[in-house]
Amino acid sequence: MISEYIFNVKGGMCSVKKGIVASVCFSLIICFFALSSAISPDRAFSESENRTLTTFPSVSLSSVLEGSTQGELTTYFSHQLIFRDFLVKSKVSVEKFLGKTDIGGVYLGKDGYYIEKKTEIDESIFQNNINAISDFLNNNKNAYFLPVLTRAYYLEDKLPKGAKVYPQGECFEKIQGKCSNTISLKEKLDGDDFYKTDHHWKYSGAFKAYEEYMKTLGKTPTETKVETEIGSFLGTLYSKAPTFLTDGETISIPTVPKDAKYIADGKETPIIDKEYFNKKDKYSLFLSGNCAFGEITNLNGEGNLLIIKDSFANSFVPFLLEDFGSVSMIDTRYFSGSVSDVIKEKDITNILILCSMDSLTEEKSIGIINY
Amino acid sequence: MVFSSEIFMFFFLPLFLIVYLLAPKKIKNLWLFISSLFLFYAWDKPSYSFLMLFSILLNFSSGLLIEKWRNKKNVAKVVLIISIILNLGLLGFYKYTDLFLSTANSLIGTSFSLLNLVLPIGISFYTFQTMSYTIDVYRNNCKVQKNLIDFGAYVTMFPQLIAGPIVRYRDIEGQLNNKKINLERFSSGALRFSFGLFKKAVIANSLGAVWEELSIMENAPALTAWFGAICFAFQIYFDFSGYSDMAIGLGRMIGFDFLENFNFPYLARSITDFWRRWHISLSTWFKEYVYISLGGNRKGLPRQILNLLIVWGLTGIWHGASWNFLLWGLYFGIILVLEKVFLLKFLEKIPKFFQHFYSLVLIIFGWVIFAITDFSKIIEYFKNMFNFSLLADGYSFYLILSNIAVLILAVVFSCGLPQKLWQKLTTKLTQTKKEICQGILVVFFSLISIMFIAGMNYNPFLYFRF
Numbered sequence: 001m002i003s004e005y006i007f008n009v010k011g012g013m014c015s016v017k018k019g020i021v022a023s024v025c026f027s028l029i030i031c032f033f034a035l036s037s038a039i040s041p042d043r044a045f046s047e048s049e050n051r052t053l054t055t056f057p058s059v060s061l062s063s064v065l066e067g068s069t070q071g072e073l074t075t076y077f078s079h080q081l082i083f084r085d086f087l088v089k090s091k092v093s094v095e096k097f098l099g100k101t102d103i104g105g106v107y108l109g110k111d112g113y114y115i116e117k118k119t120e121i122d123e124s125i126f127q128n129n130i131n132a133i134s135d136f137l138n139n140n141k142n143a144y145f146l147p148v149l150t151r152a153y154y155l156e157d158k159l160p161k162g163a164k165v166y167p168q169g170e171c172f173e174k175i176q177g178k179c180s181n182t183i184s185l186k187e188k189l190d191g192d193d194f195y196k197t198d199h200h201w202k203y204s205g206a207f208k209a210y211e212e213y214m215k216t217l218g219k220t221p222t223e224t225k226v227e228t229e230i231g232s233f234l235g236t237l238y239s240k241a242p243t244f245l246t247d248g249e250t251i252s253i254p255t256v257p258k259d260a261k262y263i264a265d266g267k268e269t270p271i272i273d274k275e276y277f278n279k280k281d282k283y284s285l286f287l288s289g290n291c292a293f294g295e296i297t298n299l300n301g302e303g304n305l306l307i308i309k310d311s312f313a314n315s316f317v318p319f320l321l322e323d324f325g326s327v328s329m330i331d332t333r334y335f336s337g338s339v340s341d342v343i344k345e346k347d348i349t350n351i352l353i354l355c356s357m358d359s360l361t362e363e364k365s366i367g368i369i370n371y
Numbered sequence: 372m373v374f375s376s377e378i379f380m381f382f383f384l385p386l387f388l389i390v391y392l393l394a395p396k397k398i399k400n401l402w403l404f405i406s407s408l409f410l411f412y413a414w415d416k417p418s419y420s421f422l423m424l425f426s427i428l429l430n431f432s433s434g435l436l437i438e439k440w441r442n443k444k445n446v447a448k449v450v451l452i453i454s455i456i457l458n459l460g461l462l463g464f465y466k467y468t469d470l471f472l473s474t475a476n477s478l479i480g481t482s483f484s485l486l487n488l489v490l491p492i493g494i495s496f497y498t499f500q501t502m503s504y505t506i507d508v509y510r511n512n513c514k515v516q517k518n519l520i521d522f523g524a525y526v527t528m529f530p531q532l533i534a535g536p537i538v539r540y541r542d543i544e545g546q547l548n549n550k551k552i553n554l555e556r557f558s559s560g561a562l563r564f565s566f567g568l569f570k571k572a573v574i575a576n577s578l579g580a581v582w583e584e585l586s587i588m589e590n591a592p593a594l595t596a597w598f599g600a601i602c603f604a605f606q607i608y609f610d611f612s613g614y615s616d617m618a619i620g621l622g623r624m625i626g627f628d629f630l631e632n633f634n635f636p637y638l639a640r641s642i643t644d645f646w647r648r649w650h651i652s653l654s655t656w657f658k659e660y661v662y663i664s665l666g667g668n669r670k671g672l673p674r675q676i677l678n679l680l681i682v683w684g685l686t687g688i689w690h691g692a693s694w695n696f697l698l699w700g701l702y703f704g705i706i707l708v709l710e711k712v713f714l715l716k717f718l719e720k721i722p723k724f725f726q727h728f729y730s731l732v733l734i735i736f737g738w739v740i741f742a743i744t745d746f747s748k749i750i751e752y753f754k755n756m757f758n759f760s761l762l763a764d765g766y767s768f769y770l771i772l773s774n775i776a777v778l779i780l781a782v783v784f785s786c787g788l789p790q791k792l793w794q795k796l797t798t799k800l801t802q803t804k805k806e807i808c809q810g811i812l813v814v815f816f817s818l819i820s821i822m823f824i825a826g827m828n829y830n831p832f833l834y835f836r837f
Contacts, residue, residue: 016803019558021810026561029817034381070414077378084825091826094819095577098776102769119584119766162769 036082046085047280051239053079085242092241101160104240109158112246113196114237115151119164121361126171129360132367133353134179139370140343143351144216146183146209147175148201148312150356151194158191168357175360183212195249198235199358200283200312203252210319213352222322227255228272233282251282254318261298264291271296271318286314292334293342296327303349306342308332308369310355324350332365339369372414373533374617375572375824383411387529391625392552400524400547403625407529412492419491422461423527429457430501431522434508438515451509455502462498465491470692493533495689499656501526504540506660513541521547530621534614536632536652543627550626560623562809565816567616572820574784575609576827577777578602581770586742589751594763596755597735598771604738605781608636611650635787640726641718642706642733653689657682672712679711680704693744702737 042055057063057072064070081087092103101108107115137143152159153168169186176182185208193205201209203226214221232248253272262271269288276285287294290311301324307313308330320327328346330339342348353369360366372379387406394402413420433454440446465488472483504525507513516522525547531538585591585599615632622629632652639645646654662682668675680701687700710718718726739756743749771778783789793812797805 016806017554018802018806019554019556021806022558022561022813023554025810025813026558026565026817029814029821030380030385033377033821034385037377037381065417067414067416070417074372074376074378074414077382078376078825081377081381081825087822087825091822094822100773100776102773160769160773162765162767162772164766164769 033082037077037080040080040082042080046079055080089242089244092243096243102163106237106240107160107163107165108241109155109160109163111158111196113151113155113158114235114241115155115159115163115165116199116237116358117163118152118166118358118361121166121171125364126174126361129363129366130175130178132370136353136369137179137181140351142349143353144181144183144213145175145179146185146213146352146354147172147360148209148354148356149186149189150358151191151199153357154189154191154194166361171357171361183216185209185212188212195233195235197238197246197249198233198283199237199356200235200315203254203315206312206316207254207319209316209354214323217350219323222319224254224319226252228253230277230282230285234280235283236281239280251285253285256318257299257321259298260296260321262287262294262296264288264294269294271321283311283315287317287329290314290331290334291329292331293337294329295346296321296329297325299325299327301325304328304347305350305352306330306346306348308339308351308353308355310359310363312356313354316354330369332368333363335365335368338371340371372411374614374621375568375820377824378414380821383529387411388624396550399550399626401520403528404520404523407527407532408523411529412527412532415492416489422465422491422494423497426458426461426497426501427519427523427526429454430505430526431516431519433505434515434522435517437505437508441511447509451505454505458498458502458505462494465494467688467692470694474694490692496535496537497526497532499537499653500531500539503537503656503660507539507541513544516540516544516547528622528625528627530618530625530627531629534611534618535650536615536618536629537656538629538652539656542630546627552626556626557624558809558813560620560625562813562816563620563623564617565620565813565820567613567618567620568820569816570609570613570616570784572823572827574777574781575606575613576823577774578781579606579610581774582606582742585770586752588755590761591755591758592761592763592767593756593758594767595770596752596758598767600735600739600742600752600756602774603742604637604735605778605785607738607741608633608785609781635785637731637734637785638727638787639730639734640723641710641715641730642703643710643715645730645734646703646707653686657686661685676708676712679708683707690741691744695740695744695746695749699737699740702740706733 043053044055045052054072054075056076057069059069095103096108102117105117107117109115133145137145149168149172152165156165159165172184172186176184188208189201189205192202193208194201207224211221229250229252231250233251234242234246234248238246256271260271262269264287269291271287273285273288276282276288281289296317299321301322303324304326305320305324306328307317310331310333313329317327317329326346328342328348330342343351355363355366372383374380383406387402390402390406391399408420408423412423433450436450437447440450469485469487472485475481476483504513504516504522508515516525525538525540525543579602582599582602585595585602588595588599591599612633619629619631630652632650634648634651636645636648639648662678665678665681666674667678683700683704684697685700687703688697690696690699706714718729736753739752740749743752796808800808
């Protein structure tokens, strides 16, 4: 009888057998995780973490002898653990409950705001980028520079008390000191122009930037309206510290000219990519994410614009489509061609460098613009 | 393979335990040996299993030869010396060659190219472990082991293979063929293991992440620098003692009793006391096999001081192939000499609070030397700790408050309060209630650790340098 294994009856007293409870609990926990992880199907992508997961590695005698299979298996077991997303969210929730506001590289600020934890920058990278851009602006008189101060600057009041972020305002002043033709959004944007859980700016932020750019060029901004709104958006920063109770946000999408044709890295791509509406990484609906070189043609405006960009420009570009004849885009992180060749080949009449302060202080690729 | 990982807990451990517990007595050691050497240890770099196999054969045969020529003392001595030289040679080659080459390059201008060997995991531990056997056989402190499988099992058994405790052969000699495996020991082992897991996955890793940020901070205010050093002090304690707990717990589950390796070191009242509480198996090893061999304290005070300094220099450099470790060892060596000569008598007369304060400050300074390998950066860090022009800023307080929960856990557990409470509680409860409490603790520690392990992008194991 099972009861013989569980209970001891000695001298009329019935008590639980020594060591049975903890042993059973421990064994059950181990077996549960081991078996259910083994049985459950492998996932190739984690929506909540926004990254690909390792699937079962290939096994060969040489890879086993060398140890690479084992290394992959270790990662595989870690990635395919049952209830992994739930466990990660539990961990973040426990830490948050215990008062930790600095998790996974983000600050969990007031009112549900996630703010990137970037306390220091590499001065040399920043200086190189400023110098490169300054040279570019001096050589191209039709070029403007629109550096975007990121959320950490506008949301200082949402930071946990005492939390440290790198001084963006000072960096911006250095830019203004060195670069001509720089458009400042410093006073124009505020905290409401940014998402709570994503590092990008919202419709309102991108539109204000568009208005400023048009004003600088002496053109009237085209009226625009919101075409669609999609909800349940949990952004890039959320992925670093996912929790259970974070509300999704709404992304507003502007109308886009119906005849516009967008070619990204040689492939025809929708400007507003509906495939992303139901995925986790919703911001990529703008221009279907990043590509090295993209071109939008078949537009009704005048002039050919070249934007040298990071992902901030993705939600900004749709506003420009009535104002130019073509819009070309280069992302320095992926582009390996020559920028000056593009300027000649595409008959570029206007150039705009649009990137965030984070890119300016981290990316080493910006220097290619002068080649 | 690291204990605090999914692959160990949900693949190796269940596989090992099922076969081991079901296997007949005679097969248990064989399975322990094979799975530890060719699955657990070989996991990270298969070729190094053969290195360990060589080390096993070397010391096994040395033991047999010494036994054979017990009557011919000189021959036995030669065997012992050769085996020690080969053992240390292996360790020295894999671990210290690049240190000597690069030091020669910078000191005398040679341009040797470094070997860049991957350090065989645990080589510092298993080399010392096998040498303890050979030396003990020679000194007639233990019986020679004539069964290769049993000896192999002793050397490779996975609970203590990678990070100790350094188990002397004679401490488990009797247990190799006389294991006590029962539910009670299994459950207390499981509790010990899950507690160690909690120490490492939750406390050590969390504070380690803070140290990682603070260790490279330039111009840190004093409070931040001190806080960083304290975080490291806790990280290394919970990491290492957690690992020892897991090792002892696993050992108990499979029928072995290892000696304790830590005894609340941060409760020490002097540095002498600290080293009786920290990494006990290592200081015991050095005392028995080096200090006493050098003559210990039996050749007068000057010689004793020299012996102490040699032993502590070696203890330091054992921890890693970098000169800051030697400095760390000598740092403590000098303090220990001073304590032995006059400081201890003085300390005994001052209030306990100051004894603790004295010890903790010196321990923390020690950790700064231990944690940073570059000498100029060590000096930078000390400058920050004594940065009187900037004592603290908003960020210092933010760091402390954000991590306050883990900090409190760290303080409380390093003082041993919960552990003592648990001891008292178990004597007062009925059998059933005690069982249920044990079960609850195992579930709590395990689940929370699994949660933290799942959420980890940070899970380094400090003692992997060894």
